[in-house]
Amino acid sequence: MAAPRLDQSRLDPETGALYWSEPGKAQSGMTIATPRQLGDLLYVSSFYNGSVMLRLAADKPAATKIWQSAKVSERDTTELHTVMSTPFLEDGYIYGTCSYGQLRCLKAETGERVWETFAATTGDKPVRWGNAFLVKNGDRFFLFNEKGDLIIAKLSPAGYEEISRAHLLAPTNTDPGRSVVWSHPAFANRCVYARNDREIVCASLAK
Numbered sequence: 491m492a493a494p495r496l497d498q499s500r501l502d503p504e505t506g507a508l509y510w511s512e513p514g515k516a517q518s519g520m521t522i523a524t525p526r527q528l529g530d531l532l533y534v535s536s537f538y539n540g541s542v543m544l545r546l547a548a549d550k551p552a553a554t555k556i557w558q559s560a561k562v563s564e565r566d567t568t569e570l571h572t573v574m575s576t577p578f579l580e581d582g583y584i585y586g587t588c589s590y591g592q593l594r595c596l597k598a599e600t601g602e603r604v605w606e607t608f609a610a611t612t613g614d615k616p617v618r619w620g621n622a623f624l625v626k627n628g629d630r631f632f633l634f635n636e637k638g639d640l641i642i643a644k645l646s647p648a649g650y651e652e653i654s655r656a657h658l659l660a661p662t663n664t665d666p667g668r669s670v671v672w673s674h675p676a677f678a679n680r681c682v683y684a685r686n687d688r689e690i691v692c693a694s695l696a697k
Contacts, residue, residue, distance in 0.1 A: 500551055509551035515539055517562060523572040523586075528579035531556075531598055535572040537589055538562055541601060557601045564589045564618070569601040573619050574672065578626055578645075585631075585645045587611055591620020593633075595647060607650045610643065611635050619666055623674050632682070636670040637661055640682060640693070658693055662686040 500509040520537035527533070532544040532553065540559025547553065559569045570577060570586050577586025583604065584596040591611035595604040610633045612620040622635035624645075630653065633641040638659035644651040661669035663686065675684040680696045 500553070502551075510553050512542070512544060512553055512555060514542060515562075520573070522574045524576040526577060526579045528582075528598055531579070533577065533579060533584065533598070535570050535577060535586070537571055537573050538564055540567065540571045541569045541596075543598065543601065556599070559601070565616075567592075568603065570594055570596055573621055575621055575623050578624050578631070580626070583647055585624060587620065587622055587624075590616035590618055591622075592616070593622065593650060595645065595649075604647050605649050609650060609652060610641055613637075617668070621670070621672060625675070625677065627677075632675070632677070634658075634671075634675045634682075634684060636672060638671045638684075638686065640675070640684070656693070658682070658684050658691055659686045659689070662688055 502509060516536045517538035523535050525534045530546045532546055535541045539562050542558045543556050544553040545556050567588055571589040572586050573589060575587045577584050579598060582598050584598050588594050591608055592606040593610045594606040608614055611622045622633045625632045631643050631645050633643055638657055638661050639655050640658050641655045642653040659671055661671045663670050663672055671686050673685050675682050682693050682695055684691055
């Protein structure tokens, strides 16, 4: 069986003809996070193989790789090896959760790490596949972690600033060898909707 690929490409929407392609690899098919664009930058991340940043040409359909994670690893990571949470790109920085629950801030142009914390994900230590989903709202972020906590926080190059936290659901999925909630929340009508394997809850965000 051929090894899973993580190829980035762009096609002509009218004909399906290939404009450009950047080859890559995704060990064990662990590329879940959605690619994100910031201006002329296109960012892709995966669990084992880490991150790739491409610069999109302004005058034609083309892309150039400007940096890539040097290590294929789940533990010894330098940039961002995302599991299932899609990172957020803003004002030249990347915010996302790494392979063992590290919430990290990176410089988008270089991949250089600015800071990391476990406060929003596992609490205080590395845990394999530790996770929190990130959703931006105004000048704040909603972070829904695998413990079932909804956190409101500010993320900036200066660091992680937690504003509030509420426990919405009990973690019930035991597939990773611990109890987790790994479902992305939904937001509508000034409410958050979240589920585990037993129930769905709606909590007001009006105040």
